[in-house]
Amino acid sequence: MTTVKPYDLKGESKKSEVRRMFNSIAPRYDLLNHLLSAGIDRYWRRRTIGLLRGLANPLVLDMATGTGDLAIKAHKMLGCRVIGADLSAQMLEVARQKIDERGLQQYISVVEADSENLPFADGSFDAVTVAFGVRNYENLDKGLSEMVRVLKPGGLIAILEFSKPRVFPFRQLYMLYFRHVLPALGGLVSKDKSAYRYLPQSVMQFPDGREFEQHLEQAGARPVRRISLTCGIATIYLGQKQ
Numbered sequence: 001m002t003t004v005k006p007y008d009l010k011g012e013s014k015k016s017e018v019r020r021m022f023n024s025i026a027p028r029y030d031l032l033n034h035l036l037s038a039g040i041d042r043y044w045r046r047r048t049i050g051l052l053r054g055l056a057n058p059l060v061l062d063m064a065t066g067t068g069d070l071a072i073k074a075h076k077m078l079g080c081r082v083i084g085a086d087l088s089a090q091m092l093e094v095a096r097q098k099i100d101e102r103g104l105q106q107y108i109s110v111v112e113a114d115s116e117n118l119p120f121a122d123g124s125f126d127a128v129t130v131a132f133g134v135r136n137y138e139n140l141d142k143g144l145s146e147m148v149r150v151l152k153p154g155g156l157i158a159i160l161e162f163s164k165p166r167v168f169p170f171r172q173l174y175m176l177y178f179r180h181v182l183p184a185l186g187g188l189v190s191k192d193k194s195a196y197r198y199l200p201q202s203v204m205q206f207p208d209g210r211e212f213e214q215h216l217e218q219a220g221a222r223p224v225r226r227i228s229l230t231c232g233i234a235t236i237y238l239g240q241k242q
């Protein structure tokens with residue numbers, strides 16, 4: 001897997017560039033998310049959390065929680081406690097404001113943490129969720145094995161990530177949008193052109209489908225379900241800790 005970095009600067013690690021990029025776009029992140037996906041991301045998040053409905057009062061870790069949308073959705077749909085963790089202090093600041101505005105402080109807390117080195121004991125959580133996070137990890141395998149480490153045996157990991165549509169002519173139309181319209185619009189609104197050039201580049205080089213499941217298996221989670229969303233623009237991977 002080649003490493004794609006947001007700013008492609010010499011001597012700066014992917015992790016440091018990713019943190020800087022999300023700190024920079026945090027105030028406009030939610031607006032752009034809903035705008036660029038025409039709101040479909042809300043449906044994708046609902047489907048992801050829906051897969052955890054069988055768990056009774058779980059403790060959930062929402063990794064790469066960003067501005068907290070998936071963590072809030074998990075609490076709303078499952079009535080559970082959630083810890084959201086992320087590298088970017090500015091993204092977490094937006095998440096905190098949303099949690100406070102909704103009066104959810106006793107159910108959802110957020111913490112600055114790196115998925116590749118988590119400050120939690122083995123087997124702490126019933127479920128781990130991640131939306132659009134794993135593609136940004138500097139070391140995917142380390143990030144996945146840390147998330148599996150903090151899961152209880154039998155616990156579930158639900159990962160929502162962009163994938164590559166394969167069906168003609170949807171693929172071709174989508175690629176036009178993804179490679180040209182999205183970077184232009186994203187750059188304009190976020191004022192960070194590199195961030196929205198990085199998005200399609202990072203998706204193109206990232207493993208999807210069966211290839212991604214192999215990484216999950218290597219990390220110690222058995223793939224249980226794979227759900228292709230919106231003609232393959234995104235995929236949910238559900239795994240279970242062995």
Ligand SMILES: C[S@@+](CC[C@H](N)C(=O)[O-])C[C@H]1O[C@@H](n2cnc3c(N)ncnc32)[C@H](O)[C@@H]1O
Nearest residue numbers: 022064065066086087088114115131132133136
């Ligand atoms: C595209 S945002 C997704 C945010 C949120 N999950 C959502 O669905 O809107 C990706 C997030 O991953 C975080 N991230 C990237 N690498 C990380 C790492 N190694 N550990 C923790 N968070 C990370 C970034 O800071 C950013 O907030």
